[in-house]
Amino acid sequence: MGASNRNTRVALAISAFSCLLFIIAFATPYWLITDGRLQNPRFTNLGLWEVCFNNFQDIHRFYDTQFTGCMWVFEEEYYIIHDFLLPGFYIAVQLFATLCFVMCLVALPLTLSFLRTSRDDDRYVFLLLTIGTCQVLGSIFGFIAVIIFGAKGDSRDWMPGWQNNDMGWSFAFGVIGAALLLPSGILYMVEARRERYKRLNEIGNREVSEYGDDYYQSQAAGATAPTSVQSYFASEPSRPRRPQPGRLPTAPPQSSIQTDI
Template identity: 45%
Template sequence: MRALVVFNMASHDDGASKTAKAAVLSFFATCLIIIIAFSTNSWLETDGTLENPKFIQLGLWNFCLRDFKDVKHLYDRVFNGCRHVLDEEYHIIDWLLRPPFFIAVQLFFTLCFMLMLVGIAGTLMYVLCFTYEHQVKLLRALAWDLTIAAFCGTIAVITFGALGDSRDWMPDFEHNFLSWSFGLAVVGTFGLYLSATLFFIEAKVQAKKHRDTTSQATFSMEHKV
């Protein structure tokens, strides 16, 4: 019991380490980047050289089209404007807008986003209210959570990078390019790897401090006895 008290006192005197501060700051910066990438419509865009492009731009959840028709000519309907990918009006061309590779991108980047939200909750617990004796476990849990999130993000950006501007998807593929929202998704994924690494390092440092402080307290108690 005494060792625990000594450990807590030492922890509050030391304050947060530079590694911990860097981990928290890098993670929250990464969160902002991923939120923007997740919610904006510039993963793929037309380059602007065509006078009347049928495809304008898209994000994970929105497509912007102009005078767009079903390429199989099953329907005479013309699609214009920006709409959510699951909008009822787009239902008849869902097979075109969401091929299997894009559904996989949506799935894995959504998993990345959700795990990031779990990481936000864990980081707030670490910063604001979590008891020090449990911080090592929390830091390790955060590190693993962000590693898995980064892995999901990696699958998403690699898949979209390889197939997003291919000839088999959006019209006028030679005039389409991977845009800034996709770039932010890539940066955010690397940011998750960085944050996870920093949390792993901090967990290792705190575990060593715990062992050293416990050993010192035990040694002191033995000598007093």
């Protein structure tokens, strides 16, 4: 099992919780809601992909069409108010929230593969780094989305009744999910770094051990057999010298034998 220590188990729990929160925020239409103080609010709630109106009519356009109920923001019926309904900041929020959602989806199969991978597998460190990178990027994208929406979502020049519009629970889920993706991704990357250094140390210790065994074996063999240097400087057995030219060889002195006559 991949999650075999404390860091990976904590990272797995945080990442699962944060991705779940952000997916709920991504799909639910309660990023901006009315506070309920108005009796007949023209705007009720809005998400990233759905908006709900109540007899809404854009006062900046000369038409009699009124919108009631909840529909997809790209619905064909809303084409006459697209310039009002889809300002630039709202498109940017949708874009960055979608990128964060995609990073969560990419990390899901990688996490399942990580859970089935042994620590001795060569893919173990790669999976840790990939999951951590996806979650850190997802956290950055999610932060950008919630910051933009928090700054512009309840502005007076967008949805009607801006004085009574508040951030909803879907927005809160998005903030918490984006915030928790960062520490979970960092934990995965820290664990990958730790595992890589551990493997490098094991390889280094193995090489040192093998080198040490060969060295001591060569030393033991050198103690019993003479080395090439010693054999080179070893003294040779004595042999008779060649006589010089012009000189007769002298016989070696013989020991005199004295006899008593």
